[in-house]
Amino acid sequence: xxxxxxxxxxxxxxxxxxxxxxxxxxxxxxxxxxxxxxxxxxxxxxxxxxxxxxxxxxxxxxxxxxxxxxxxxxxxxxxxxxxxxxxxxxxxxxxxxxxxxxxxxxxxxxxxxxxxxxxxxxxxxxxxxxxxxxxxxxxxxxxxxxxxxxxxxxxxxxxxxxxxxxxxxxxxxxxxxxxxxxxxxxxxx
Numbered sequence: 001x002x003x004x005x006x007x008x009x010x011x012x013x014x015x016x017x018x019x020x021x022x023x024x025x026x027x028x029x030x031x032x033x034x035x036x037x038x039x040x041x042x043x044x045x046x047x048x049x050x051x052x053x054x055x056x057x058x059x060x061x062x063x064x065x066x067x068x069x070x071x072x073x074x075x076x077x078x079x080x081x082x083x084x085x086x087x088x089x090x091x092x093x094x095x096x097x098x099x100x101x102x103x104x105x106x107x108x109x110x111x112x113x114x115x116x117x118x119x120x121x122x123x124x125x126x127x128x129x130x131x132x133x134x135x136x137x138x139x140x141x142x143x144x145x146x147x148x149x150x151x152x153x154x155x156x157x158x159x160x161x162x163x164x165x166x167x168x169x170x171x172x173x174x175x176x177x178x179x180x181x182x183x184x185x186x187x188x189x
Contacts, residue, residue, distance in 0.1 A: 004182055005029040006115075009037065009056050009066045014164050014171065019065070021168045022175035026183050033064065043079040045070040045112035046126050053116035060118075065178060067113040069171075071150075073133070075102035080110050087145040092137050095146060105133045106153070113174030115181070123181060125174035134158060 008019050008030050019030050037052045045068035053066035070080025071087075076098070078086065099105055108128040115123040130153035137148040138158035147159040152170065159167075 003027065003029065004186060005031055006178070006182065007031045007033050007056075007060065007062060007064045009033045009035070009052060009064055015067055015069075017164060018168050018172040019067075019175050022172035023179050025176075026179040028179055028182060033060070042081060044126075045081055045110045046114070046124060048081055049112045049114040050116070050122060050124060053114040054120070054122065057116040057118045063115060063117045065113060065115050065175075067111065067174065069112075070110045071107060071131070071146075072110060073099075073107040075099065075104040075106075092146050092149050095133070096135070096137070096149060099133055105135075107131050107133065111171060111174060113178065115178045123178060125177050127173055129170055130154075 004027070006023060006028055008016065010016055010019075010032065011034055016030070016032055023030055033056065035056070037055060040048055040051045042048050042051070049066045049068040052068075053064050056064040056066065068081070071083040072078070072080045073083070108130050110126060110128055112124070112126045114125075131150050132153055134149045134151060139148050139160040149158060151158045152167070
């Protein structure tokens with residue numbers, strides 16, 4: 001039996017780590033696709049991931065996976081994919097000022113992952129990771145904007161206070177679902 005390899009479109013080391021963790025458990029290797037694809041503007045991470053996965057599968061003529069994360073701040077009601085744009089322009093300090101006026105300091109990360117084949121077949125997975133916004137910046141992170149004020153709902157530490165490796169299992173659920181599909185249908189792959 002030939003081994004299975006999957007193509008992942010990402011330049012994000014955290015997404016690559018989560019994918020390797022998930023697929024590695026099933027003996028599936030990862031080919032990182034480093035190519036830039038235009039990221040469409042859409043109201044959901046699923047739309048963004050699906051568009052890119054389909055375009056890449058057609059271009060490379062092989063199955064592709066694309067994941068998109070977005071953050072939703074419940075009190076502000078901004079669609080998640082637009083939060084990244086805002087985070088680049090609004091400091092953690094300014095966000096804390098805005099959130100002082102809000103009773104609800106909760107939100108969630110939406111994690112959307114799409115597996116696409118050149119023939120148009122897709123698998124689409126989405127889940128939410130509950131988060132909470134702190135009252136102060138725990139450890140500033142100039143590269144990752146707000147991560148010093150965000151903590152996972154059941155955690156006591158902000159995202160900047162512990163390494164990515166400790167929370168990889170939070171981000172790899174969709175990859176596991178795709179791996180299980182590939183293993184179940186391994187005669188095709």
